[in-house]
Amino acid sequence: MSASIGSTVSHNMRIAFCCTNTKAAPWIAGLSAALPGADIHEWQPGAPQADHAVVWAPPQQFLDEQPQIKGIFNIGAGVDALLKLRLPPQAVLVRIDDGGMAVQMAEFVCHAITRHVRELDVIEIAARRSEWAFRKPRRREEFPVGVMGLGVLGSLVANAVKQFDYPVMGWSRTPRELPGVQCFAGEDQFDNFLQATRILVCLLPLTSETRDIINARTLSKLMPGAYVINVARGAHVVDEDLIAALDSGHVAGAALDVFRTEPLPAEHPFWHHPKITVTPHTSARTLRDESIAQIAGKIQALERGEPVAGVVDLQRGY
Amino acid sequence: MSASIGSTVSHNMRIAFCCTNTKAAPWIAGLSAALPGADIHEWQPGAPQADHAVVWAPPQQFLDEQPQIKGIFNIGAGVDALLKLRLPPQAVLVRIDDGGMAVQMAEFVCHAITRHVRELDVIEIAARRSEWAFRKPRRREEFPVGVMGLGVLGSLVANAVKQFDYPVMGWSRTPRELPGVQCFAGEDQFDNFLQATRILVCLLPLTSETRDIINARTLSKLMPGAYVINVARGAHVVDEDLIAALDSGHVAGAALDVFRTEPLPAEHPFWHHPKITVTPHTSARTLRDESIAQIAGKIQALERGEPVAGVVDLQRGY
Numbered sequence: 001m002s003a004s005i006g007s008t009v010s011h012n013m014r015i016a017f018c019c020t021n022t023k024a025a026p027w028i029a030g031l032s033a034a035l036p037g038a039d040i041h042e043w044q045p046g047a048p049q050a051d052h053a054v055v056w057a058p059p060q061q062f063l064d065e066q067p068q069i070k071g072i073f074n075i076g077a078g079v080d081a082l083l084k085l086r087l088p089p090q091a092v093l094v095r096i097d098d099g100g101m102a103v104q105m106a107e108f109v110c111h112a113i114t115r116h117v118r119e120l121d122v123i124e125i126a127a128r129r130s131e132w133a134f135r136k137p138r139r140r141e142e143f144p145v146g147v148m149g150l151g152v153l154g155s156l157v158a159n160a161v162k163q164f165d166y167p168v169m170g171w172s173r174t175p176r177e178l179p180g181v182q183c184f185a186g187e188d189q190f191d192n193f194l195q196a197t198r199i200l201v202c203l204l205p206l207t208s209e210t211r212d213i214i215n216a217r218t219l220s221k222l223m224p225g226a227y228v229i230n231v232a233r234g235a236h237v238v239d240e241d242l243i244a245a246l247d248s249g250h251v252a253g254a255a256l257d258v259f260r261t262e263p264l265p266a267e268h269p270f271w272h273h274p275k276i277t278v279t280p281h282t283s284a285r286t287l288r289d290e291s292i293a294q295i296a297g298k299i300q301a302l303e304r305g306e307p308v309a310g311v312v313d314l315q316r317g318y
Numbered sequence: 319m320s321a322s323i324g325s326t327v328s329h330n331m332r333i334a335f336c337c338t339n340t341k342a343a344p345w346i347a348g349l350s351a352a353l354p355g356a357d358i359h360e361w362q363p364g365a366p367q368a369d370h371a372v373v374w375a376p377p378q379q380f381l382d383e384q385p386q387i388k389g390i391f392n393i394g395a396g397v398d399a400l401l402k403l404r405l406p407p408q409a410v411l412v413r414i415d416d417g418g419m420a421v422q423m424a425e426f427v428c429h430a431i432t433r434h435v436r437e438l439d440v441i442e443i444a445a446r447r448s449e450w451a452f453r454k455p456r457r458r459e460e461f462p463v464g465v466m467g468l469g470v471l472g473s474l475v476a477n478a479v480k481q482f483d484y485p486v487m488g489w490s491r492t493p494r495e496l497p498g499v500q501c502f503a504g505e506d507q508f509d510n511f512l513q514a515t516r517i518l519v520c521l522l523p524l525t526s527e528t529r530d531i532i533n534a535r536t537l538s539k540l541m542p543g544a545y546v547i548n549v550a551r552g553a554h555v556v557d558e559d560l561i562a563a564l565d566s567g568h569v570a571g572a573a574l575d576v577f578r579t580e581p582l583p584a585e586h587p588f589w590h591h592p593k594i595t596v597t598p599h600t601s602a603r604t605l606r607d608e609s610i611a612q613i614a615g616k617i618q619a620l621e622r623g624e625p626v627a628g629v630v631d632l633q634r635g636y
Contacts, residue, residue, distance in 0.1 A: 104455075107482045111432040114425045120597065127596045130589040132581035134598040137422075137605070163478060164425045263450035271448040278445045279438065285455040 015299070016066065018043040019056035019075060026288060027054070034296035052299055060085050071302050073295045075286050077101055077153060078233060079312050080206035092302065093312040096294055100287030102153050105231060106160035108283040109201055112229050112255040113161060116199070117143050121277070140166050144223070146197030148213070149204035149232065150176045150183070151318075153284070157203060169196055173209075194221035199229065205318030206233040216241040225252045231283040234259035239270070246275045257283040333617070334368035334384065336361040336376040337393060344606060345372065352614035370617050378403050389620050391613045393604050395419055395471060396551060397630050398524035410620065411630040414612055418605030420471045423549060424478035426601040427519055430547050430573040431479060434517070435461050439595070458484050462541070464515030466531070467522035467550065468494045468501070469636075471602070475521060487514055491527075512539035517547065523636030524551040534559040543570045549601040552577035557588070564593045575601040 015031065015038055017024050024042040031040045031054065041047065043062055052071040053062070063069075067088045074082055074095045087093060115121055119135045126133030144167040147158045154170065158181045162168045168181045171193040175185040184193035194200075200222060204210045214228060215238040228251060230237055239260065245251040253275040259268070262281055270276050301308045312318060333349065333356055335342050342360040349358045349372065359365065361380055370389040371380070381387075385406045392400055392413045405411065433439055437453045444451030462485040465476045472488065476499045480486045486499045489511040493503040502511035512518075518540060522528045532546060533556040546569060548555055557578065563569040571593040577586070580599055588594050619626045630636060 103458075103483045107428065107432045108436070110425065111429050111436075111438065114429040118426070118429075118600070120429065123597055123600065124595065127589065127598075130584045132598045134581075134600060137600075137603040139605075140421075160481060163481060165421045266448045271445065277442065279441055280445075280450040280452040282436070282441065282452060282455075287455070287457075 013038045013052070013299075013303070014048065014050040015040045016043040016047065016050035016053045016062070016069075017041065018053055018058040018062045020058070022056055022075070027292065030288060030292035031296060034292055035299065052302075054295055055082070057081055058085070063087055071299060071308075073298060074312075075099070075291055075295070077284075078206060079318060080233060080235075083312075083314070083317060087314075092308070093314065094298055094302075094308055095310045095312055095318075096286065096291055097310050098152050099291040099294055100289075101284035102156040104284035105153050105203070106157045108257070109157050109229055109231060110160050110164065112277070113143070113145065113166065113199055113227075114164070115277075116227050116253055116255070140164070143167075143198050143227075144169060144196055145199040145201060146171060146193055147181075147201045147203060148172075148193075149202065150178065151203070151205075154201075154203040157201060161201075166199075169193060190218075191221055194218055195223070198223040198225065199227045202228075202230045202232045202236050204232050204236060206235055207317030209317075211235050212238050214238065214242065216244065219245040219251055222251070224250055226250065227252055228254040228256075230254070231257045234262065239268075243269060243273065246273065251275075253277070255279070257281055331356045331370070331617075331621070332366065332368040333358045334361040334365065334371045334380070334387075335359065336371055336380045337374035338376070340374055340393070345610065348606060348610035349614060352610055353617065370620075372613055373400070375399055376403070381405055389617060389626075391616060392630075393417070393609055393613070395602075396524060397636060398551060398553075401630075401632070401635060405632075410626070411632070412616055412620075412626055413628045413630055413636075414604065414609055415628050416470050417609040417612055418607075419602035420474040422602035423471050423521070424475045426575070427475050427547055427549060428478050428482065430595070431461070431463065431484065431517055431545075432482070433595075434545050434571055434573070458482070461485075461516050461545075462487060462514055463517040463519060464489065464511055465499075465519045465521060466490075466511075467520065468496065469521070469523075472519075472521040475519060479519075484517075487511060508536075509539055512536055513541070516541040516543065517545045520546075520548045520550045520554050522550050522554060524553055525635035527635075529553050530556050532556065532560065534562065537563040537569055540569065542568055544568065545570055546572040546574075548572070549575045552580065557586075561587060561591065564591065569593075571595070573597070575599055 017028055028040050049068045050066055053069050054073045056075045063085055069088050069091050072091050072093045077095055079095050117138055123133050145161050146169045147154050148171050150170045150172040155178055158168050158170050158178055162180050170178060170181045171184045176183050213236050242254060255277045257279045258281055270278055298308050335346055346358050367386045368384060371387050372391045374393045381403055387406050387409050390409050390411045395413055397413050435456055441451050463479050464487045465472050466489050468488045468490040473496055476486050476488050476496055480498050488496060488499045489502045494501050531554050573595045575597045576599055588596055616626050
């Protein structure tokens with residue numbers, strides 16, 4: 001039952017599909033079409049050993065029962081939940097580079113920025129009362145956008161925002177260069193980045209270093225009248241600190257798509273806070289066709305011993 | 319009191335400022351700074367003859383009293399209202415190419431598209447009831463966007479929409495070419511354009527040919543589940559026909575920023591139609607600083623006898 005070392009996919013390669021809250025049949029059909037000859041099945045307890053796994057929030061039992069697995073392919077961009085599990089020690093953990101998510105994220109973030117800067121939410125509330133609520137135009141120069149996290153998603157988001165003539169800055173753990181984007185890196189430059197930012201966009205991976213990164217201290221560094229857009233993970237934000245900053249007036253509003261508990265519990269104060277827009281983790285969804293093509297390509301590369309993009313550094317956490 | 323023919327601006331050049339609903343002082347200060355030595359004043363009945371005029375919706379009396387005017391500079395992109403007046407026969411009518419409007423228009427249109435396709439309006443209504451209303455993602459391939467009018471504004475809008483991976487088409491009176499945009503032109507190709515369009519964006523100038531262009535016939539040609547975004551002029555849309563198409567279900571929704579009467583009268587059915595989003599002619603506003611710089615440049619070019627961009631073809635109507 002070993003995988004081939006040759007240049008083609010082994011005809012007896014086994015791939016286990018183990019994704020919670022995901023309809024298995026179309027994924028298995030798509031992966032089977034992309035990897036002819038491979039045996040792709042939905043995992044059940046006690047199933048035979050697989051060579052690779054396609055996963056989303058798998059149970060610990062799955063990983064414990066599959067010690068020989070070589071490649072674990074996560075169908076989302078964030079692997080924080082997966083890294084809380086015990087993984088087979090030799091397994092390579094690979095995340096999807098994009099899977100159609102970057103463009104969705106870019107348009108979602110641009111929508112939130114436009115809506116806030118142009119006060120379209122205020123205008124629409126007035127329109128419900130048949131009120132022609134013309135607002136004085138605001139200068140986009142006064143709304144510099146700071147994107148935290150400059151991976152595949154963050155870079156595309158920064159470029160999309162730049163196209164609408166907002167000043168755009170980026171901050172990442174290691175130095176990056178993006179044309180037309182003022183890039184900051186590391187702890188040392190974090191406060192400078194925050195002080196120059198009015199619209200803060202969080203696209204960071206969730207790691208021990210980035211957990212709670214949007215807190216009383218960092219919010220206080222932002223320009224007055226700041227706006228916070230979180231499309232990464234709920235645990236990046238200290239909920240009470242954000243509410244306090246909104247209530248003090250220093251932060252003017254927030255668009256939150258991710259939460260510490262999802263779905264956001266009905267009693268959570270975010271739901272009815274007048275300055276918060278809540279959306280149900282919808283900023284970017286894995287698109288099946290794009291993802292299947294990417295995963296199939298990565299499995300073939302791994303089987304051929306070629307380099308694979310998106311391998312997670314377990315120490316770094318993304 | 320004649321203007322100079324030389325290569326610099328005459329020191330006795332007179333410019334009349336005649337813009338309704340516009341605060342004159344900052345425009346006059348800005349134009350004075352940009353055109354040192356020129357005499358720039360807010361027009362009053364009986365004022366001396368000016369060489370040029372900067373106008374927005376001027377009264378007929380102004381034009382009648384200023385027969386010697388050489389250049390009339392309109393501070394908006396649409397000149398339809400101006401063309402209803404009797405103009406001094408030798409005057410050149412010039413519109414602002416952009417004045418910061420194109421990028422505003424692009425983000426406004428992208429916001430409307432994202433909001434509709436991603437169902438963010440539905441999601442936000444549910445959120446008011448603390449409801450985690452996750453919607454199945456919709457494929458952007460199924461929402462081809464058709465932009466009517468491919469001038470400075472329409473071209474930038476088409477490019478911005480393209481960046482978010484929607485299929486984009488354009489239609490214009492005379493053939494245009496835009497990379498990545500499927501371009502249609504003239505009467506002959508109009509129906510083909512409509513039939514391939516699901517999201518119709520109107521950025522046309524208002525002329526006798528384009529008045530009422532969004533009517534029962536043209537709406538019926540659009541793909542089922544169409545969406546209409548009008549950011550040009552209210553008279554492009556036959557109001558009753560749009561409401562009928564919405565009520566039949568063939569058109570799924572509309573974002574309307576311009577109306578036959580503005581402000582939209584409180585009793586107009588658009589205000590409370592559940593499928594219509596009304597905004598108060600806010601998609602793109604002339605930005606003073608950009609406009610002043612453009613107008614000053616155009617006046618200098620005209621005085622030097624150089625070609626000037628944005629001269630209106632009175633026959634064509636834009």
